[in-house]
Amino acid sequence: MSTATIRDVVAELRAAVDGEVDASDRRRAEYSTDASNYRVVPQVVVAPRDVDDALAALDVSRRTGVPVTARGAGTSVAGNAVGTGMVLDFSRHMNRVLDLDPQARTAVVQPGVVMSDLQAVAKPHGLRFGPDPSTQNRATLGGMIGNNACGPHAVAYGRTADNTRELDVVDGTGRRLTAGAGSLDAVPGLTELVHSELATIRTALGRFKRQVSGYSLEHLLPEHGNDLAKMLVGSEGTLVTVLGAAVDLVPVPAAPVVVALGYPDMPSAADAVPALLEHEPLAVEGIDARLVDVVRRHKGDAAVPDLPDGAGWLLVEVGAREGENEDDVLARARALAAAGGTGAAAVVPAGAQADALWRIRADGAGLGGRTPSGVPAWPGWEDAAVPPERLGDYLRDFEALMADGSIDGLLYGHFGDGCIHVRLDLPLATPEGVGPSREFLEAAADLVASYGGSFSGEHGDGRARSALLPRMYAPEVLDLFGRVKSLFDPDGHLNPGVLVEPRPIEADLRRxxxxxxxARSGFAFLEDGGDLTTAVHRCTGVGKCRADTSAAGGFMCPSYLATKDEKDVTRGRARVLQELVRGAGSGGADGSLIGSWDSPAVAESLDLCLSCKACGTDCPTGTDVATYKSEVLHRAYRGRLRPRTHYLLGQLPRWSGLVTAVPGLARVTNALLGVRPLARLVLAAGGMDSRRQMVSFAEERFSRWARTRRAGDASPRSERDRRVVLWSDSFTETLDGAGGRAAVTVLEQAGYDVVIPDRSACCGLTWITTGQLDGAKKRLADLLEVLGPYAADGVPIVGIEPSCTAALRSDLVELLPDDPRSREVARAVRTLAELLTAPEPTGPGQRWQPPSLEGLEVVAQPHCHHHSVMGWEADAALLTKAGARVTRLAGCCGLAGNFGMEQGHYDTSVAVAENALLPALREAGPDTVYLADGFSCRTQAEHLAGRRGVHLAQLLAGQV
Known part of the structure; x- marks a missing residue:
């Protein structure tokens, strides 16, 4: 397609469509891949607002010959949601539940509705949609229809196809039809084709439940109701574009019980499945001990409940049948456990422990993206299925095949249906590894076919497996697929390259x-072999960042929750950065969309990133966009003039240090900036939003207060091993020292000899977040001179400001990896709560006890960096022990250092605050304490809600 033609198509779309039409390089990069291994750059991305918009876009695409790929959340791991022409994103606007009938147990939905949103609407009626893939809190129903998604409960409720009643669709010729049972005549020639191929369809298709590969033509058989809707489910957008769906709902099972069964290995666990299925469980899931170990390393021991002995487990869910009570369910669960063929069994009633077990399984899709040794593991063969009665033997042969090829991966999956998920460390990092990877996948395909299995059990074939279908199906079956395609889409207009006339599996690979x-002069990227390219390719696209995980304590991704735009989500930014590292060395000469570090596309992508660091922890693959952003800014601006805010906010400790260095100057400055018109002028001149308030400078530096206090303290010093260093960061030193002063009181009450270094030291945080990494390194090197000797002596170092404490725990080693003092200081740094909740006694023969906070209502805003780097569990435990009633907020406050102060960010900053912080403060009573260790969090609450916050140390010292 010529440039002029592309321009014309875009112009036609903008004239015909009310929704967004975007052909920018940035947008095309964001949609160039899904959760698969493939990079296929579209020409334009369209987000229709309604059915009329979608029909108009499809009409333009047919008239201009631009192929169409429908897309929901983009979580497809097989490459079925990427295409070379127009991508239709239904998740942006067409995402509502249109109707729900509790009596008929049906719902009518738009294709972009997120599955968990449908579940939330159905739950008050005691109903739910049966299939529930692990990505259900971001996966859309349209995507589930495209792939025939299943999830753990398909054992009881079936696949998406089994729960789809009618579809509102448009085929490749522009025909709009309602597909359902008995509707074959809606497509001319389809009835005749089915009647002529009854024998082939009956013998080759629908042989077992998870045979999803190819077209599920068995639903068109007379004995199956000639059901066109069910056949179209799983056709991966190659036959029709789905505009809406009527789906069946099922009752929510009451208080289901989980039976955990331990086995010596995964094949042994699989051997037990047929006997368990006789007990009609709701789900039978398999997890490998190595996956559990990865969860433990990633999330801590507390995230993994006790499991029976074993190296492989089955999690089996048992629900109440009609008329049963809880005792009946427990009795059936015990009977099932006895049938499991193992003495290692635990029956876990509904509750927190059962939920934690299911979270291990749900996180598998992301955590399986790296092997236990930390090597990237890729999709492409994560979805094979065999009849459950043959699963154990298949797994033994598959593990032998992996061993022969020196391939590793973490096994888990829907054992009750014979469906296995595994991501493999195929050598896809270099072109030389493509051939061996293809050979392994071909051997794996032959193995599955020999067991009568299916290459896809719920994700669809896509670009990953379509070309392998000749190894599973006879030529006459493939010919039949082609004839069906020609009836619906004779011009090959819909999602070309998938299922019929597929692209080779090695074509269009991204990595x-x-x-x-x-790495050069910035971050070392120690866990990624010193390679930014490897780091940004941590993102596998599973899209957890698109989900609102705040209910589970997640913080990612605050700007996306405010805008709902792929541009502002961790995955979208990672895709742009993947395009950047592909083209930065060539200036885009290799066909990449982005050819330089200072590309406007990159600047747009990173603009609303709050550098909250939440993705570094909440993302199961550890995709740390905050670090990548700093590195990109470092490379883009090194040796060049920077934005004003980089010099002002990005070097704030320098200016606050100057203002507070002279006694009395801070008081005068605060008085002047308290004049609102003058403050607005200063804010605007500095590139900040004039709606903001200026910060106030400390009229007495914390170190000056400490020296004065120490001079008047005649008490003897404590023993050497009772010392603790209280590190005065720049925020505590020059802006707000109340938390530091209170920390001294609390630590002394706990029996510590508090040492405050004579010289304050800056961690360079503001330099880091603005990508001024040379300046950050200078400050960190100076900090090592101050704190290094204490760390070498084994003295704990307590941080006050959580973002600065996090910088020492994470950024310090990455920026100064060759200085051994970096690791010593990082190991020595503690939060106040970590020190006070440490298991060893803190006083002479006794443990410190916190003051009673019984009856005190606390709204706590953990700082994003605190959550992401240190974790807030110690703080939560300390407050619980003290007796406080704590409402713990999840998500960013929205200010995020310099972000919310900068021009162009105010509205997003406020919108992020509305996610959790502002509603909680509005609902809080006047006596409720707002707890926020972060200076930014306290500032945001005071600016937007007029609510003053306190540091944990102030709360413990009784200074509220």
Whole structure:
């Protein structure tokens, strides 16, 4: 397609469509891949607002010959949601539940509705949609229809196809039809084709439950009701575009019980499945001990409840049948456990422990993206299925195949249906590894076919497996697929390259063509081999960042929750950065969309990133966009003039240090900036939003207060091993020292000899977040001179400001990796709560006890960096022990250092605050304490809600 033609198509779309039409390089990069291994750059992305918009876009695409790929959340791991022409994103606007009939147990939905949103609407009626893939809190129903998604409860409720009643669709010729049972005549020639191929369809298709590969033509058989809707489910957008769906709902099971069964290995666990299925469970899931170990390393021991002995487990859910009570369910669960063929069994009633077990399974899709040794593991063969009675033997042969090829991966999956998920460390980082990877996948395909299995059990074939279908199906079956395609889409207009006339499985791979981007003067990327390219390719696209995980304590991704735009989500930014590292060395000459570090596309992508660091922890693959943003800014601006805010906010400790260095100057400055018109002028001149308030400078530096206090303290010093260093960061030193002063009181009450270094030291945080990494390194090197000797002596170092404490725990080693003092200081740094809740006694023969906070209502805003780097569990435990009633907020406050102060960010900053902080403060009573260790969090609450916050140390010292 010529440039002029592309321009014309875009112009036609903008004239015909009310929704967004975007052909920018940034947008095309964001949609160039899904959760698969493939990079297929679209020409334009369209987000229709309604059915009329979608029909108009499809009409333009047919008239201009631009192929169409429908897309929901983009969580497809097989490459079925990427295409070379127009991508239709239904998740942006067409995402509502249109109707729900509790009596008929049906719902009518738009294709972009998120599955968990449908569940939330149905739950008050005691109903739910049966299939529930692990990505259900971001996966859309349209995507589930495209792939025939299943999830753990398909054992009881079936696949998406089994729960779909009618579809509102448009085929490749522009025909709009309502597909359902008995509607074959809606497509001319389809009835005749089915009648002529009854024998082939009956013998080759629908042989077992998870045979999802190819077209599920068995639903068109007379004995199956000639059901066109069910056949179209799983056709991956190659036959029709779904505009809406009527789906069946099922009752929510009451208080289901989980039976955990331990086995010596995964094949042994699989051997037990047929006997368990006789007890009609709701779900039978398998997890490998190595996956559990990965969860433990990633989330801590507390995230993994006790499991029976074993190296592989089955999690089996048993629900109440009609007329049963809880005792009946427990009795059936015990009977099932006895049938499991193992003495290692635990019956877990509904509750927190059962939920934690299911979270291990749900996180598998992301955590399986790296092997236990930390090597990237890729999709492409994560979805094979065999009849359950043959699963154990298949797994033994598959593990032998992996061993022969020196391939590793974490096994888990829907054992009750014979469906296995595994991501493999195929050598896809270089072009040389493509051939061996293809050979392994071909051997794996032959193995599955020999067991009568299916290459896809619920994710669809896509670009990953369509070309392998000749190894599973006879030529006459493939010919039949082609004839069906020609009836619906004779011009090959819909999602070309998938299922019929597929692209080779090695075509369009993303990773092999991304050149290394080795660390230079910025971050070391120690866990990624010193390679930024490897780091940004941590993102596998599973899209957890698109979900609102605040209910589970997650913080990612605050700007996306405010805008709902792929541009502002961790995955979208990672995709743009993947495009950047692909083209930065060539200036885009290799066909990449982005050719330079200072590309406007990159600037747009990173603009609303709050550098909250939440993705570094909440993302199961550890995709740390905050660090990548700093590195990109460092490379883009090194040796060049920077934005004003980089010099002002990005070097705030320098200016606050100057203002507070002279006694009395801070008081005068605060008085002047308290004049609102003058403050607005200063804010605007500095590139800040004039709606903001200026910060106030400390009229007495914390270190000056400490020296005065120490001079008047005649008490003897404590023993050497009772010392603790209280580190005065720049925020505590020059802006707000109340938390530091209270920390001294609390630590002394706990029996510590508090040492405050004579010289304050800055961690360079503001330099880091603005990508001024040379300046950050200078400050960190100076900090090592101050704190290094204490760390070498084994003295704990307590941080006051959580973002600065986090910088020492994470950024310090990455920026100064060759200085051994970096690791010593990082190991020595503690939060106040971590020190006070440490298991060892803190006083002479006794443990410190917190003051009673019984009856005190606390709204707590954990700082994002605190959550992401240190974790807030110690703080939560300390407050619980003290007796406080704590409402713990999840999500960013929205200010995020310099972000919310900058021009162009105010509205997003406020919208982020509305996610959790502002509603909680509005609902809080006047006596409720707002607890926020972060200076930014306290500032945001005071600016937007007029609510003053306190540091944990102030709360413990009784200073509220």
């Amino acid at each position: 092999p063509h991304a050149r290394p981007t080795l």
